[in-house]
Amino acid sequence: MTETAESRLEAVRGRIERAAREVGRDPASVRLVVVSKTFGEVDIKPVIAAGQRLFGENRVQEAQSKWPALKNAHSDLELHLIGPLQTNKVRDAVALFDVIHTLDRPKLARALKTEMAARGKTVRLLIQVNTGEEEQKAGVAPADLPALLALAQDELKLEVEGLMCIPPVDEEPAVHFAFLAKLAREHGLPELSMGMSGDFESAVELGATYVRVGSSVFGSRPPIATTSQDPG
Numbered sequence: 001m002t003e004t005a006e007s008r009l010e011a012v013r014g015r016i017e018r019a020a021r022e023v024g025r026d027p028a029s030v031r032l033v034v035v036s037k038t039f040g041e042v043d044i045k046p047v048i049a050a051g052q053r054l055f056g057e058n059r060v061q062e063a064q065s066k067w068p069a070l071k072n073a074h075s076d077l078e079l080h081l082i083g084p085l086q087t088n089k090v091r092d093a094v095a096l097f098d099v100i101h102t103l104d105r106p107k108l109a110r111a112l113k114t115e116m117a118a119r120g121k122t123v124r125l126l127i128q129v130n131t132g133e134e135e136q137k138a139g140v141a142p143a144d145l146p147a148l149l150a151l152a153q154d155e156l157k158l159e160v161e162g163l164m165c166i167p168p169v170d171e172e173p174a175v176h177f178a179f180l181a182k183l184a185r186e187h188g189l190p191e192l193s194m195g196m197s198g199d200f201e202s203a204v205e206l207g208a209t210y211v212r213v214g215s216s217v218f219g220s221r222p223p224i225a226t227t228s229q230d231p232g
């Protein structure tokens with residue numbers, strides 16, 4: 001059988017469903033965010049045609065180059081920002097994205113609040129937690145999460161739906177997924193964004209409500225401009 005984006009998408013959906021059933025979860029409680037970074041419209045269109053509606057991008061500028069046209073053509077598409085957000089890109093991000101997974105500091109929370117109020121648009125938010133406490137990685141330190149949540153929810157009245165993490169590459173991801181799930185439970189947050197191509201089944205078993213999957217759907221990415229250090 002020839003592998004197509006459509007057949008790979010079906011395979012990923014099937015694996016999510018099995019992983020959910022394995023632990024007695026309703027498969028519909030897990031939403032697949034297909035990560036289209038580095039891929040263009042030609043690659044994305046067949047995935048939309050196959051019924052996929054949630055997509056993720058990690059850089060604002062790259063997303064701006066392809067998604068406005070696609071969103072115009074499909075009003076029910078939902079675009080998720082899954083990469084770090086600089087405050088000077090907040091205006092563009094609020095204009096384009098429906099969900100931002102990477103709120104991680106007070107200054108960004110304030111900038112998002114200001115921009116959403118000015119635009120009269122609500123963008124759903126998740127807080128990225130640096131569960132591995134890695135120096136170079138984005139995300140709020142677990143110890144600083146309560147203060148950031150208090151600022152975002154109580155003071156700024158932002159809609160924080162949940163938490164997101166990217167486990168350290170050299171550690172067992174399940175440990176980080178379980179930790180993130182525990183933090184979300186403690187703070188009464190319903191959404192958990194965790195799991196990528198290499199580990200999404202484990203994430204589903206530990207409670208993920210969003211899994212972010214790129215290469216398992218599109219095939220491997222060309223090795224260009226995709227490092228996590230890129231500020232987007």
Ligand SMILES: *Cc1c(COP(=O)(O)O)cnc(C)c1O
Pocket residue numbers: 035037058082083166195196197198212213214215216
């Ligand atoms: C690229 C990326 C993904 C998807 O990674 P794959 O291994 O291709 O599935 C998920 N989350 C984030 C934050 C990413 O940058």
